[in-house]
Amino acid sequence: MREITLSKAVNEAIAEEMRRDPTIFLIGEDVAEAGTPFKVLSGLVEEFGTERVIDTPISEPGFMGVAVGAAMTGSRPIVDLMFGDFLFLVMDQLCNQAAKTHYMSGGKLKVPLVLRTNLGATRRSAAQHSQSLHALVAHIPGLKVAMPSSAYEAKGLMKTAIRDDNPVVIFEDKLMYQEKAPVPEEEYLIPFGQANVVREGRDLTMVATSSMVQVALAAAHALEGEGISVEVIDPRTIVPLDEATILNSVRKTSRAMVIDEGHQSYGITGEIASRIGEKAFYHLDAPVVRMGAMDVPVPFSPALEDLTVPTPEGVAEKARKMLRGELFDGA
Amino acid sequence: MREITLSKAVNEAIAEEMRRDPTIFLIGEDVAEAGTPFKVLSGLVEEFGTERVIDTPISEPGFMGVAVGAAMTGSRPIVDLMFGDFLFLVMDQLCNQAAKTHYMSGGKLKVPLVLRTNLGATRRSAAQHSQSLHALVAHIPGLKVAMPSSAYEAKGLMKTAIRDDNPVVIFEDKLMYQEKAPVPEEEYLIPFGQANVVREGRDLTMVATSSMVQVALAAAHALEGEGISVEVIDPRTIVPLDEATILNSVRKTSRAMVIDEGHQSYGITGEIASRIGEKAFYHLDAPVVRMGAMDVPVPFSPALEDLTVPTPEGVAEKARKMLRGELFDGA
Amino acid sequence: MAKAGKTSATAGKAPARKASDNSGAYLRMYRQMLRIRAFEDQANQLYLSAKMPGLTHMYSGQEAVAVGICEALTPEDKITSTHRGHGHCVAKGAEFREMFCELLGKAEGYCRGKGGSMHIADQSNGNLGANAIVGGSMGIATGAALSARRLGRDDVAVCFFGDGATAQGLMYEVMNMAALWKLPVIYACENNGYSEYTKTAEIAAGSLIARAEAFGIEAFSVDGQDVLAVNELAGRLVARARKGEGPFFIELETYRYHGHHVGDINRDYYRSKDEEARWKAERDPITNFARWLVAEGVAAQDELAGMAAEVKADAEAAVAHALEAPYPDVSEVDMHVFVETAA
C-alpha cells in the first residue's frame, strides 16, 4: 500500500469531503495560499477557491463564533486552529455555544462543525505552543473528541468528523505531520467510539492516545524481548469512549496502564483509569498505572522539555515494575 | 459561636484582607454600588472607595488580563467573575498567561491574584449559568483551586487565597450564599492542601467537594440509621490535593465514593478515584464509585434539572449497593 | 458617515409614505408591539407569583426595536437574540403557547423546556436563539450571514445586542470580518442606557457609532421608541444588505421599563423613579404609535383597544395552557446531547 504523511492524509480527507459536499468550507488563519504554517492544507485553495478556503484575521474567538453560526444555518465548517494552545481563546464559543446549542434548543438546531487543531510538546516551542488540551473539551457534554495516532487514523477520523452532525474537535500530533503510514487509495471512514487494538498481548494492557500510541508500541516492542506481552489499545476517540474494548482487554490481561500527553492531573488518564478500576475491579492484579505529561507548563529548554512527557523507556520501566509487583505505592 | 451566611463570610474575608494590605483591589462587573448580583460584596465600595472596588465593562477577557498585569506589578487583585460559566471567556488570560508567568519567567515574575467565581446547578438558570467548571482549571499547572463547602470554609480559604502568591481560583456554591454556619469572630486562615475530615466513619469514605459535602453528609446521616458508618472528607482545595488524608481514610474504611458537582466524565472524580485506586489498591474491598453531574448541558426545566446532580438519596442508594456488593458492574 | 435623522412619529412629521398605503404593516407592527407587552406582563406576573422558575429579563419598553426591525425581515432571514429575548422572539413570529411552555420548562416549549427564557429559539421563524452570554451571539449572526452568502441564499442576519455587549471584544473581531467580507449582517445595538446596574456612560468610552465606522461599516442611530423610524431604516438596510452592500450597524436609543431582571426591584441607587416615569409617560412606543395611527386615520381608538383586549386574552389563554401542560419526560434528560443520526 502507498505510504503518505499525516499531513497529506488530512489534506486528502478534507479535499475528498469538500468535493462530495459543497456546504463544507475551511476557515482559519493562513489556511489559503499559505496552507497553514504546517502546510497541511496546501493546494486546497487552488482547487476550492477563496470562498471555501477562507483566510481570517487573527481572531480565534471571532472565527469560531462565525463557524458556529454558519453550522447552525446549513454550512459545515472546518475550523483550523493553528495551535491547540489557542483553544483557551475559543472556549466560550466552543463550549458555551457550539456544544450546547443542540441540547438547549431541544434538538431543533444543530452545529455540525469540525475544529481541527493539534497537540504535543518536545518541539522547543515553550509553554504557549506545546500544550495537549484535549481533556478540557472532553469534559464538556456535546463535543466529540478524536485523537488520530497515525496518517491512516487521521484520514479516516477526519472524514467521519466532517460527516458527523455534532461539533467535533480533532487533535493532530504536530510531531507526526511528516510521518508516513500506509493509507489506502480507496475511500474509508473510521467510526467514532470504536477503539483500535493496535497490538495484541497477554500480560498488560496499555491504553494510549495520539502521540502516545507509538510510545506505547515502542515500549511494548522492548518488553517483548523480555518476555512481557503487551496489548496496546488506541481509543481513537475519547468522546465517545469505547469502554468495552478497553475493559475486555483488561479482563484478559489483568493489568493496565493509561498513557497520554496531556498533563496527568485532572487529565484523561484519570477518567480512563477510574473506569477500569470501577468496571474491571476484580480482574485487576495491580493498580492501574497512569502516565501523563508532568504537571508543569512546558519548559523551553531542551534539557527540561524532554523530561515532561512519557517516553518509551519510561513506559517500559513502569511496566516492568508493575509486573514485578513493585508499584504498590504505599498500598 | 455567631452564625453568618457564606455571602457575609466572603465579604468579611475580603474586607479584612483589604484593610490589612492596601495593594489588594477588587475588580469585576457590578462589584461596587451593586455589590454583585448576589450582593456578596455589598458595603465594600463604601469602605474602600471606587479606586479599590472597580466596576468594569462586560469584558471578562479584558479585566482578567488587566488583573494579570496588575498582579505582575505589585498589586494583588481579586477578580470577580459573576458566573463560573464565564470562565470559558477568561481561559486564555488565566491559563496561558496567569498560570504560566511564574514558570516561564524562571521564577522572576509572579501573579498573585484571586479569581472568585461560583458553581452549581438547580437554580433553573439553564445551560450557560449553571456549570461547575473547576475541573478545567484544576488541569492547568500553575493554578490553585479552592472549593469552600460552608461559610466557615469560605472565609478561611478566601483569606488564604488572597495571601497566596500564586493565581488561585475559588469556586463558591451559588446555592449556599444565603446559608449560615458558625464562623468565629477572630481571624483564622485555612491552609491549602489540608483536607477536612468532616465526619468520621468506619465503613465507607466519601470524598466530596463544595456543594456535595452537604449532600454526602445528608447521605451519611441517613445511612447511620441503617448501621452504615460513613467518613466524609472535604479536600477543600483540589489543587493542591491532600492525598494523604484521603488515602488514610480509605485504608481504614476500604471503600470510597467520590462526589462532585462537575460533569462526571473527564472531571475531578476520575482523578481522585484513580489516585485512590493507584495508591490504596490493596485496601479496597470494592471499586471506587464516582458520582458527578450527568454528562449533559444543564437543562432549564425543573423536571429535568434536578436529575442531573447527585442527591443525598442517590448517594445513599449507591452506598447501600456498594456495601451489599451489588456494584461490580460487569466485573 | 450617513446617519438616519431621528424621525419621530409623535412629532407629527410626515411618514415616508402616506399612512393609508401601508395600513396592513402598521397594524401588524402595532399588534406585535402589543403582543410583546402582553407577553411580558404575563411573564412578569408568573414570576412574581412564583410560578415561573429561574431568571428572566423583561423587554417591555423596547418593543419598537424588535418589531420595527423584524417587520423588515422575511421568515428566512435570521436573527440572534439576547438574555432579554422575548421581544425578538415574538417579533420574529413565534407563538405564545410554545413560548410560555418554554418559559415554564414544559415539553411543548420551543426547546422542549430545555432552554427556558434565556435560550429560547424558534428555528421555524429564523430565530437562532436567545443567548445568556452577553455578546455571545455576535459570531453566530455573522456566521449565518456568511453561510447565506456561501450557499447562494439571499437571507440577511440581524444581530440584536445591548449597549453592554459592546464591551465584548468578540464584537470587534466579527465586525472586522463582516466588513472585510461584505457580509449581509446588521448589528443592532439596543442602547437602553444601562447594562445591569450600571449606566452606559460608565462602561462605554467614546462613541459606539464611531467604533463601527472605524471598521469601515456604515453606522446609523435611530430613535428606538419610534417603530416607524426603526422600520424605515431597517427596511432600507435590509434591502441593501441583501444586495451585498452590508454590513451595517444601528444604534437604537431605547429604555427598559422593568429592572434588569424581574428580581431587580429596588433600583433607585442606579436609576431614578423619575427617569422611569418620564420614559413611560413621554416615550412609550405603543402609546405614541397608537396616537399616530388614530391621528392618521389608520385605525380608530376602539379598534386599537379591541386589538389590545384580544392580544391580552390570547396571552392569558396561552399561560393557562402552559401552566397545565406536562413537563418533559425524565427520559429526555440525556436526549439531544448529540445529534443521533449520522449525516
Place this chain on the structure above:
Amino acid sequence: MAKAGKTSATAGKAPARKASDNSGAYLRMYRQMLRIRAFEDQANQLYLSAKMPGLTHMYSGQEAVAVGICEALTPEDKITSTHRGHGHCVAKGAEFREMFCELLGKAEGYCRGKGGSMHIADQSNGNLGANAIVGGSMGIATGAALSARRLGRDDVAVCFFGDGATAQGLMYEVMNMAALWKLPVIYACENNGYSEYTKTAEIAAGSLIARAEAFGIEAFSVDGQDVLAVNELAGRLVARARKGEGPFFIELETYRYHGHHVGDINRDYYRSKDEEARWKAERDPITNFARWLVAEGVAAQDELAGMAAEVKADAEAAVAHALEAPYPDVSEVDMHVFVETAA
C-alpha cells in the same frame, strides 16, 4: 484628532532640537539599534546552523520602533512585548549574555531557559515579557498601568504589538477600560504590513487609528523607520501619560526584513523580493540615522563603524559564552510552577 507629522530624518528636515544638544541620546539610540541588529544576525545564524532550538521571529528592520520608544522610558516604566520580542528586550536595557542564554535554553538565561525566545522577560528593566499569544499582553500592559496609578507610582506602560494583533478583541476591551479610567498606557502598534503570510489590508478593515479614536483615545501615526520621529512622539506622550493624560495609541509604519519566522524562506507568494529590497535600500532605520548623524556632525563615519564593530564583537562573545553555558539542572523542571513562599 491630532496626528504626528511624519517627520523623516533622511528628508533633511530639522529635528526638534539641535543635534549637538542631544548627542548622548542620539548615540545611545544608534548603538541600541545596532545592538538589536547584531543580536538578530547572531540569532539568525544560530538558528540556521541548527544551534538554536525552537522557533524565532526576527526584529531586524523594526529597530527604530523599539529604540525610539524605549529611549523615552525609565527602567521603572513597563513594557509588554510580542513573539517578535528581541528588539524590545534589548531596547529596554537587557544584556546580550542573558538573552542568548535564554534563547539557547541555558540556566543563565533571563528565565533560566524556561521561556526561550517567545517568552523572554527582563523584570529588572521593566520588561514584563514577550508573549506567544498574539495580542495576549494587551491586558497585562493595561493592568500594569492601573497598578502604577493605584499604588501611587508614576510609571507608564507601553504595549508593543503588531498590526495582526489588532484583530484580537481583547484590544478593544482593554482600550475601553484604559480610556474610561485614563490609564497611563501607550498602545504601540507596529504595522509591518503583514501578519504571518497575509497582508495587513486583507485582515484589517477600516482604519486602525480610527478604531482607537472611537474609544476616545488620542491616536497618532508615525514613520517607524525614523528613530527621531518615534522618539520625539514617544517622549511627548510618555510625559503626558505620566501626568494622567493617557491613554494613547500609536501606529508605527515599519517593515520586517526576514520571514515571519526564521524558517519562512520562500515568501515570494506573499511578498516580493523587490519590496523587501526597496525597504532595505531606502528605509533602513540604521543606515538613514547614521547618515543623519554624520551630516549633523554628531559623529564621524568611522566612529559609527567602530561602534558597530564593538557591538558585533559583544554579540559574538555573548553567543560564544551562551553556547558553552550549562543547561539548567533537571531538578529545575518542576521548580517555579508555584511560588513557594506564602505572602
